[in-house]
Amino acid sequence: MATHYLDFEKPIADLEAKIEELGLLSATSGSFETEIDGLRKKAEQLRKKTYAGLDPWMKTQVARHPQRPHFVDYVAGLFTDFVELRGDRQFGDDQAIIGGLARFRDRPVVIMGHEKGHDTATRLTHNFGMARPEGYRKAVRLMDLAERYGLPVLTFVDTAGAYPGLGAEERGQAEAIARSTERCLTLGVPSIAIVTGEGGSGGAIAIAAAGRVLMLEHSIYSVISPEGAAGILWRDGARARDAAMAMRITAPDLLDLNIIDRIVPEPVGGAHADPEATLVNVGDALSEELLAMDGLSAADLRARRAERFYAIGRIG
Numbered sequence: 001m002a003t004h005y006l007d008f009e010k011p012i013a014d015l016e017a018k019i020e021e022l023g024l025l026s027a028t029s030g031s032f033e034t035e036i037d038g039l040r041k042k043a044e045q046l047r048k049k050t051y052a053g054l055d056p057w058m059k060t061q062v063a064r065h066p067q068r069p070h071f072v073d074y075v076a077g078l079f080t081d082f083v084e085l086r087g088d089r090q091f092g093d094d095q096a097i098i099g100g101l102a103r104f105r106d107r108p109v110v111i112m113g114h115e116k117g118h119d120t121a122t123r124l125t126h127n128f129g130m131a132r133p134e135g136y137r138k139a140v141r142l143m144d145l146a147e148r149y150g151l152p153v154l155t156f157v158d159t160a161g162a163y164p165g166l167g168a169e170e171r172g173q174a175e176a177i178a179r180s181t182e183r184c185l186t187l188g189v190p191s192i193a194i195v196t197g198e199g200g201s202g203g204a205i206a207i208a209a210a211g212r213v214l215m216l217e218h219s220i221y222s223v224i225s226p227e228g229a230a231g232i233l234w235r236d237g238a239r240a241r242d243a244a245m246a247m248r249i250t251a252p253d254l255l256d257l258n259i260i261d262r263i264v265p266e267p268v269g270g271a272h273a274d275p276e277a278t279l280v281n282v283g284d285a286l287s288e289e290l291l292a293m294d295g296l297s298a299a300d301l302r303a304r305r306a307e308r309f310y311a312i313g314r315i316g
Helices: 007-029 033-052 056-063 071-078 120-125 133-149 166-170 173-186 201-205 226-234 237-247 251-256 275-293 298-310
Strands: 079-084 097-104 107-114 153-159 191-200 212-216 220-222 262-264
Touching (some): 007 033, 007 056, 056 237, 071 153, 071 275, 079 107, 097 133, 097 275, 133 173, 153 201, 166 173, 173 201, 191 201, 191 275, 212 275, 226 237, 251 262
Parallel strands (some): 212 262
Antiparallel strands (some): 079 097, 097 107
C-alpha cells in the first residue's frame, strides 16, 4: 500500500519523493548514496520536529490515519489461539465490533474491539467501525462469558461513534450502549481499555468503562467529534479545527483530567509509521496493567473501578 501523507506532512512527503527519485537514478546513472543519506537524515529530523509539535487537530488527523493499526492487526500481532464469537443471540452479528477468546502471552483472556476496515470492501463489512445495537449486545455477552470463567477483558477502542441510522435506533441503540457501559462497570474481573485511534462518544464508552483506561499517544477521546461540535456551536462543520483546539481531546489533556490512566507512546511519525513497534508498546503496557491487577478480588476490582469513575470531575 502506498504511503498516505497527511496535509501537515507535505514537506516530509516532498523529501521522501526526492529520496525515491534519487534511488531510481542510482540504479541507472551511478551512485547517489551520499545525497540520499543526507535527505533521509533531514526527513527523519523533520518528522521528529513535526510530531513533537502536533496540535489537537493534527492529532485528530493522525488518529484517523487510514494506515493506522486496527483491531485485526492487534489480534494478529499480540494474541494467539483467537476464537471469534459472533452474534448477540437476539438479532444478528455486527462486525463493527469483533470479539472472542484468545491467549495473551500465554494467559487466557476475552478481547473485543472496534474494527474500521482497511479498504472499501472491509470498511463496508465493518461499517467503518460504527457499531449497531447488536454489536454492543454482543459485547455484553462476551463480558458475561469473561466473568463466568474468570477471564480478564481487554478492549480496543477505535470508532467515530455508534451508528446513528434509523434501523439502529429502532432496535434500541441507546439502551444497548447503556447496558454495555453498565456491564463494563460491574465486571468482577480485570478490565483494560485502550483507545487506539478515535474514541467517539457513547460508541466508545460502551466498551471503554474499564478498570484502567489507556490511550495511544496520538489518539483522541471525546464526547463528540470536532466536526459535530463545530456544527452545534457554529453551525459550520468546517470549523472542526477550532473545536478540536478547544475540546481537550488529546491524551495529555485527558491524563491531566484523570479521564485516562496512562499514555502509551507511539513511534516517531505515529503508529502507522512503525506498526510493529506500536504493537510491542501496546502489548507491554497491557501486560504491566494486568500484572498490577493480579490477586485483586472481584469486590476490590469493582470498588476501584467505581472510585475511578466517581473521581472524574471532582474538585479538591
